[in-house]
Amino acid sequence: MNEQELRGALRDAMAEVVPPRPVTANSALTRAHRAQRRRRANLAGIGVGAVVVALVAGAVTLNSHPWEGTAEPSPPSNTHTSAPPLTGGESDNAPVGSPEYARGKNLLAAVPAALPSGLVPASGQQLTGAKFDPRRHEEIQAGPSKQWIYRAREPVARPGQPGVGEVDVQVFGPGNGLPIDVCAAAQNLTHGAACTLKQVGGKSVALVSHPDDTRLGAAAVYRYADGTVVGVVHSSSVYGAGLPGLAQPPLTDDQLANLALSPGFKVV
Amino acid sequence: MADRDIAFAQFVTAKADSLQRTAYLLCGDWHRAEDLTQVTFTKLYRSWPRLTDRDALDGYARKVLVRAFLSERRLGWFRREHVTAEHAESPERGWSPPEDRMVLLAALAKVPPGQRAVLVLRYWEDMSIEDTARALECSEGTVKSQAARGLQALRALLGEAPLSRRRGA
Numbered sequence: 001m002n003e004q005e006l007r008g009a010l011r012d013a014m015a016e017v018v019p020p021r022p023v024t025a026n027s028a029l030t031r032a033h034r035a036q037r038r039r040r041a042n043l044a045g046i047g048v049g050a051v052v053v054a055l056v057a058g059a060v061t062l063n064s065h066p067w068e069g070t071a072e073p074s075p076p077s078n079t080h081t082s083a084p085p086l087t088g089g090e091s092d093n094a095p096v097g098s099p100e101y102a103r104g105k106n107l108l109a110a111v112p113a114a115l116p117s118g119l120v121p122a123s124g125q126q127l128t129g130a131k132f133d134p135r136r137h138e139e140i141q142a143g144p145s146k147q148w149i150y151r152a153r154e155p156v157a158r159p160g161q162p163g164v165g166e167v168d169v170q171v172f173g174p175g176n177g178l179p180i181d182v183c184a185a186a187q188n189l190t191h192g193a194a195c196t197l198k199q200v201g202g203k204s205v206a207l208v209s210h211p212d213d214t215r216l217g218a219a220a221v222y223r224y225a226d227g228t229v230v231g232v233v234h235s236s237s238v239y240g241a242g243l244p245g246l247a248q249p250p251l252t253d254d255q256l257a258n259l260a261l262s263p264g265f266k267v268v
Numbered sequence: 269m270a271d272r273d274i275a276f277a278q279f280v281t282a283k284a285d286s287l288q289r290t291a292y293l294l295c296g297d298w299h300r301a302e303d304l305t306q307v308t309f310t311k312l313y314r315s316w317p318r319l320t321d322r323d324a325l326d327g328y329a330r331k332v333l334v335r336a337f338l339s340e341r342r343l344g345w346f347r348r349e350h351v352t353a354e355h356a357e358s359p360e361r362g363w364s365p366p367e368d369r370m371v372l373l374a375a376l377a378k379v380p381p382g383q384r385a386v387l388v389l390r391y392w393e394d395m396s397i398e399d400t401a402r403a404l405e406c407s408e409g410t411v412k413s414q415a416a417r418g419l420q421a422l423r424a425l426l427g428e429a430p431l432s433r434r435r436g437a
Contacts, residue, residue, distance in 0.1 A: 001423050003415075007391045013372045014289055014392075020298050023284040023305045025277035031306055032276070032313035239299050 100148050103267040104137035108152035110264030111167060115156065116255045122155035122164045127243065134166065134238045147176050150267055155238055156250050163246040166238045167259070173268035174227035182206040182229075186221035189231050198257045205257040218253065220260035228268055232260045276313055279325065284309075287333055293388045294337045296377035308333040330393060331403040334385050338404075375425040383418030390415055 001009075095101060112121045127134060134155040139148055150171040155164045170189070172178060178185040183195040186206035195208045198220075206221045219233040234256060237245025251259065287308060291301035311332050312319070319325055376384060389400045390411070401408045 001419065001426065003391060003419070006387070006419065006422065007394070009372050010293070010392045014293070017289070017292070019285065019288045019292070019301070021302055023280065023288055023302060023309065025280040025284075028280040028284070028306060028309040028313075029273055029277055032310045035310045036314065 100139045100150075103148075104139040104150045104152065107150050107169060107171060107265060107267045108135070108137035108154065110262065110267075111152050111154040111169060114259055114262035114264055115167070116251065116258070118158060119156050119250055120159055122157040126157055126164050127155060130238070130241045130243055134164070134241050134243070147173060148268070158246065161246070162244055163236075164238055164241075164243045165246040165250040166235045167250060168233040168235070169265055170231045171265060171267055172229040172231075176227065176229055178229050180223070182221055182223045183208075185223060185229055186219060186231070189219070189221065198253065200257050200261060203261060205260050207253055207257060218249070218256060220256040222260040224266060228266055230260050230265045232256060232265075272316055276316055279312075280309055283326070283329060287329060290330065290388060290393060291333055291337065293373070293376065293392055294334065294385060296373060304333060304336050307336045311336070327399060327403060330389065330395070331405075334389065334403055335405075338381060338385060371426065375422055378425055379418050379421045383414045383421060386411055386414040387418040387422070
């Protein structure tokens, strides 16, 4: 394959693709205005003197949304300044047979057994026609310390009922850098607006929801004493898979909180 | 609506689709592509008063997009991705890819993010080496080497035959 073949192949591949939810001017403006208000509020909160210092330093990153929190590149100008080179070579998934791969696989294998009664892994027949395989495990190396994050996604269904939902589990090992406060960690992970603590067998589980984003279901997050953080998100559909969704979210809040405590999910 | 908002809305209307497609090629997931595109527009709006050179706006938008993608890759948030850095399991439960195009997109998503960004900008956006270097804030030499490595990685993932057949060679 050469450069021209890749150009052609990319165009072939994208020719049939239609974004499922294109960004509109209205939604972009709404978010931009909201970010601007938040930014102004933050600037007001830290005081004029600090603002001046920060602006002079040219490193103001005050937004609370993680993806908006990184400084944008300088606007185009006639001069091109040097910047850190591409890092490249980041590892996305662990080699088959590696310990990390085994942990990801074990995490996925642990999900069906942890599901509450009335919820089962979706059958092959229910997944027919999906645009991708909704059942998978993933190992990601991320963050400055190259921590491994383990993720398992299980499509779920209710026996005798139509539709496929999803249970998505992520596990962050000790030293993950997440806030110690479990609610703060949960909000950090999910961008969730509201967090409540639920006591389950003497353990505190954070439950968060994201009312502004209907694509994300509620999430439950539990932090073990050694710092391992387990997060579980459930959704009434598998986003982008093109499958019919469940009529209701797969889990109740109680079931979600219990699921986050599943011993099988602590793979690190 | 303020003049700034009108001009910004026009830009979004004109560019949202192409930016979202580029974001999709970068991250391999429509949900994240939408988020990245939104983040890009939010950052652009913040800088809008300073963006006086409208001819440079396209390039700047792509720069913001790809920087957002590369920054986001280094964080450990819940991400809604559907691609390939993942290991599909349980073939006995009956799923198989419905379309050949997924082979290329899946392979692309397995290429390391920095190399993938270069491949997308160079061969999807048709940006020059110089413009790609500017967008990624790296040297032209880095763009060349990352492109070569990215192509090599794609070759290894795909082999020659599938793409050659697709292109009618």
